[in-house]
Amino acid sequence: MERSLSHIALFAALIAVLGLVPKIDLAAGVPITAQSLGIMLCGTVLGARRGALAVLLFLGLVALGLPLLSGGRGGLGVFAGPSVGFLIGFPLAAFVAGFVVERTTLAPVWAATAGAVIGGIGVLYAFGIAGMAVVLGKTMTEASYLAIAFLPGDVVKAVLAGLVTQAIARARPGALLSRA
Amino acid sequence: MPLASPFSDDGILLQDASVAFSGRRVLHGMSLHLTEHRIGIIGRNGSGKSTLLRLIAGLIAPDAGHVRVDGIDPAKDRRKMLTRLGILFQNPDHQILFPTVEEELAFGLIQMGADKAKATAQARARLAAEGRAHWAGAAVSTLSQGQRHWLCLQAILLMGPATILLDEPLAGLDLPMQARLARAFATLPQRLITITHDPASVSDADRVIWLEAGKVHADGPPGDVLPEFVSTMDQLGMSDADADLSG
Amino acid sequence: MLTLTSPVDTPLHRLPAGGKLAVLALFTAGLFWITSPLWLTLSLAAVLLLHGLGGAAFARHGLLLLRPLWPFVAVVGLWHLWTGDGIAGISIILRMLAAVAAANLVTMTTRLSDMIAVLETIALPLRPVLPPRRLALAIALVIRFVPVMSERLAQIAEAFRARSPRRAGWRIVAPAALAALDDAERVADALRARGGTE
Numbered sequence: 001m002e003r004s005l006s007h008i009a010l011f012a013a014l015i016a017v018l019g020l021v022p023k024i025d026l027a028a029g030v031p032i033t034a035q036s037l038g039i040m041l042c043g044t045v046l047g048a049r050r051g052a053l054a055v056l057l058f059l060g061l062v063a064l065g066l067p068l069l070s071g072g073r074g075g076l077g078v079f080a081g082p083s084v085g086f087l088i089g090f091p092l093a094a095f096v097a098g099f100v101v102e103r104t105t106l107a108p109v110w111a112a113t114a115g116a117v118i119g120g121i122g123v124l125y126a127f128g129i130a131g132m133a134v135v136l137g138k139t140m141t142e143a144s145y146l147a148i149a150f151l152p153g154d155v156v157k158a159v160l161a162g163l164v165t166q167a168i169a170r171a172r173p174g175a176l177l178s179r180a
Numbered sequence: 181m182p183l184a185s186p187f188s189d190d191g192i193l194l195q196d197a198s199v200a201f202s203g204r205r206v207l208h209g210m211s212l213h214l215t216e217h218r219i220g221i222i223g224r225n226g227s228g229k230s231t232l233l234r235l236i237a238g239l240i241a242p243d244a245g246h247v248r249v250d251g252i253d254p255a256k257d258r259r260k261m262l263t264r265l266g267i268l269f270q271n272p273d274h275q276i277l278f279p280t281v282e283e284e285l286a287f288g289l290i291q292m293g294a295d296k297a298k299a300t301a302q303a304r305a306r307l308a309a310e311g312r313a314h315w316a317g318a319a320v321s322t323l324s325q326g327q328r329h330w331l332c333l334q335a336i337l338l339m340g341p342a343t344i345l346l347d348e349p350l351a352g353l354d355l356p357m358q359a360r361l362a363r364a365f366a367t368l369p370q371r372l373i374t375i376t377h378d379p380a381s382v383s384d385a386d387r388v389i390w391l392e393a394g395k396v397h398a399d400g401p402p403g404d405v406l407p408e409f410v411s412t413m414d415q416l417g418m419s420d421a422d423a424d425l426s427g
Numbered sequence: 428m429l430t431l432t433s434p435v436d437t438p439l440h441r442l443p444a445g446g447k448l449a450v451l452a453l454f455t456a457g458l459f460w461i462t463s464p465l466w467l468t469l470s471l472a473a474v475l476l477l478h479g480l481g482g483a484a485f486a487r488h489g490l491l492l493l494r495p496l497w498p499f500v501a502v503v504g505l506w507h508l509w510t511g512d513g514i515a516g517i518s519i520i521l522r523m524l525a526a527v528a529a530a531n532l533v534t535m536t537t538r539l540s541d542m543i544a545v546l547e548t549i550a551l552p553l554r555p556v557l558p559p560r561r562l563a564l565a566i567a568l569v570i571r572f573v574p575v576m577s578e579r580l581a582q583i584a585e586a587f588r589a590r591s592p593r594r595a596g597w598r599i600v601a602p603a604a605l606a607a608l609d610d611a612e613r614v615a616d617a618l619r620a621r622g623g624t625e
Binding site: 001002003005006007008010011012014016017018021033041045056057058059060061064065066067068070073074075076077078080081082093104122134135136137138142146159163164167168170171175 | 430431432474494496502503507515519526528531533535542546565566568569575576577584597600603604608614615618619623624
């Protein structure tokens with residue numbers, strides 16, 4: 001029980017901290033924040049259930065008024081804005097990413113990359129696009145044009161999620177709770 | 181003359197206790213009966229002394245044999261252990277769980293069954309008695325290292341345990357801090373079990389246990405155990421073989 | 428830790444948190460129900476007026492919080508100029524600004540402890556699966572460990588910089604996650620050392 005709780009809380013803090021670090025420069029100088037990488041790692045490292053709970057806890061603290069989203073954003077306002085769909089999709093993305101790692105026997109790097117693509121892009125974008133469609137009064141197709149701008153960064157992050165998960169699997173085989 | 185611990189009735193008993201991590205034995209059939217007021221457990225890194233602390237504290241259960249603290253199994257009955265045993269972790273940042281000073285102090289009392297208002301009042305009273313009433317709402321992240329150590333010790337003392345386990349209590353502190361903490365420990369009425377690699381910090385103990393490779397290597401008064409420990413450590417330091425990998 | 432609650436004391440700070448949240452929920456639902464640009468303008472004006480209650484500095488801070496919305500305002504504006512349906516575009520922008528500003532206003536005028544109390548009340552029906560004390564403990568742990576991990580991340584980045592001409596970039600994520608896993612084990616120990624969770 002204590003271990004579950006502490007892992008959920010510490011990974012919620014990890015998501016927050018990854019959003020506080022300055023934007024990471026990718027090879028081509030494309031700035032991305034590591035925050036959504038944190039969301040994917042919650043799933044791929046902690047597994048479906050704990051990962052989703054960590055993300056929910058993080059979102060709860062954001063809603064309570066802590067400036068933990070990247071760029072120091074937070075409070076209830078972010079849940080009323082056009083990005084609300086992505087926020088709602090975060091815990092489900094972590095759940096699906098974790099589910100894929102738990103239920104496949106692929107090597108951690110491939111399982112986590114696949115999980116991050118399916119959860120962190122597939123599931124997340126479905127919710128994110130729906131949210132933008134509602135708030136911005138657009139059709140799903142129109143809203144999806146807006147989401148495409150984020151796609152290259154998120155593909156890179158899915159690959160990074162795979163690499164980081166593999167690094168953890170190598171450094172602490174027992175710590176990868178999604179495979180425990 | 182060594183004082184008998186005012187709280188002791190039965191002491192800490194290990195019977196043939198062994199611990200293994202993923203198949204590798206870290207403690208081998210350890211049998212000890214600890215009743216003294218000041219006990220030091222010394223050993224090199226990897227000698228198993230931290231595992232022994234975790235075992236006595238009930239943070240892990242033995243794979244074989246058993247552990248009893250005043251007749252209670254510390255790994256099973258966590259609630260009952262709270263009044264018997266407190267643990268001061270080496271790094272305060274591994275012990276402090278709450279964002280503010282008063283929450284940290286109140287937590288242990290709430291765990292022992294006090295309601296939140298009463299626990300908070302008691303925590304504030306303790307702060308006031310120590311001349312630190314203004315600390316109550318302070319964020320622990322704003323405290324200095326020494327202040328965090330003090331907070332950790334108070335959080336344990338508030339719970340009134342009969343025995344306190346100290347894990348390398350003075351490591352990494354500057355000299356004035358070491359002196360201050362050592363003085364604070366010396367005046368405590370509780371039984372103290374100090375785990376350390378530093379023989380000087382247990383030279384005043386009633387009993388010193390030297391662990392080597394998961395076994396008791398020597399056990400007795402500091403005057404008997406420490407000189408041999410120091411000379412052995414010096415010899416090891418002269419040799420240059422540190423190339424073995426564990427496992 | 429820093430919260431988004433404004434240090435400027437406004438009359439809104441003294442209203443009960445639960446009431447403010449209920450009004451906010453109704454207001455936001457209402458915004459998606461009305462379509463008339465006139466009413467949407469009045470709604471936004473009302474929210475901005477409430478910001479004005481806190482004085483100039485408070486209101487300016489409230490406006491700053493709306494800044495992340497500008498790309499969306501720009502995209503929607505341009506889109507509707509292109510399609511020639513400017514009124515619809517203006518309605519969408521007004522609604523979005525009013526909803527976000529109203530929500531920010533509640534956040535700016537409600538203390539964290541009051542928000543946590545409301546959350547614990549809302550979570551009461553979940554008691555069998557989520558005891559309130561466990562929820563409170565989880566929240567406290569995150570608030571406690573964000574600054575700790577933030578410091579740790581800076582140390583990791585420094586250790587990287589000390590041996591590399593490049594910035595650490597994404598390479599610090601794996602050590603940061605490992606540090607979180609290690610910390611989680613120690614926190615579990617510290618919890619168990621003081622009685623654990625039931």
